[in-house]
């Protein structure tokens with residue numbers, strides 16, 4: 001459970017991100033232990049949080065990385081992640097990004113379309129290398145999550161549809177500079193119902209047979225990420241239940257001998273260790289509502305505005321007495337700049353410190369400068 005050093009926070013300029021490094025450490029150790037139990041391979045999805053200190057810590061656990069841009073790849077390599085653990089996904093890889101991957105001999109390109117496969121083949125031919133690829137297949141599995149973060153349905157832009165697979169595979173066979181590695185999937189994010197992953201496993205089992213009947217052996221299976229966290233009660237189970245998560249794959253995915261299972265975990269690794277700390281600027285008595293206006297807004301944490309996400313809000317002043325109902329909002333000139341409506345919280349006063357919890361994933365990485373705002377600061381529990 002994260003304990004906030006509020007005394008130390010008093011003189012710091014708000015808003016800022018505060019990372020609980022011991023929680024991160026415990027989470028990483030747990031993931032390592034639970035995945036090693038079955039020999040599973042873990043790649044950290046850099047896009048969830050690309051903060052240097054966090055990446056360095058993750059690197060010490062010998063995880064690989066999942067990158068979705070050339071700059072993520074560049075940063076991960078600079079920080080010491082070995083190229084042999086880099087996988088590269090994304091529907092719109094540019095030529096220079098593909099060239100960077102080839103130059104560094106990364107483990108795998110997760111290919112999202114035939115058009116992309118043709119470009120990778122051409123660029124690989126130019127440098128005389130074989131590009132290792134996995135086909136990102138859209139398994140048409142519903143992740144039952146917010147529609148903006150569902151990625152595995154036929155209507156999504158991601159991956160190769162099952163109806164296209166035959167054609168892609170036949171074309172791929174002709175490509176001398178492509179080395180087929182296996183199948184890649186990523187059905188969505190913030191998935192808390194493990195049945196969705198079970199369904200994915202069953203779909204993969206069928207696809208395995210499909211490939212093998214065509215004399216192509218998927219040496220690796222990469223099931224992506226998507227495991228969710230508890231945004232409502234961040235201290236209830238601060239480390240997601242990776243035991244049950246990995247067990248689903250152990251129980252339902254029929255791995256063949258010599259086949260590797262890979263994961264790309266983002267949110268579940270870093271969400272709970274991050275918090276956005278803000279101050280109450282004003283308490284405004286509206287016509288029908290009472291607003292607590294914070295100095296943090298959607299430029300610091302866009303998830304509520306972008307996906308109607310909700311984060312637990314805690315008044316660190318923690319006053320006694322009856323709770324008061326607030327809409328907690330930011331200062332940005334957009335109505336969607338709201339962190340929560342009709343929340344019953346201990347009374348808020350100007351100057352109170354507020355923690356917006358579970359903000360370690362898709363928080364700091366999405367900071368923008370809209371309204372010409374300054375970036376939030378960053379502090380860590382072990383150095384604050």
Ligand SMILES: *Cc1c(COP(=O)(O)O)cnc(C)c1O
Pocket residue numbers: 045047048066068089090186188189190224225226227264265266267268361
């Ligand atoms: C975003 C993403 C991930 C990580 O997703 P989380 O929900 O943060 O675990 C993994 N793989 C791919 C391809 C992604 O796009």
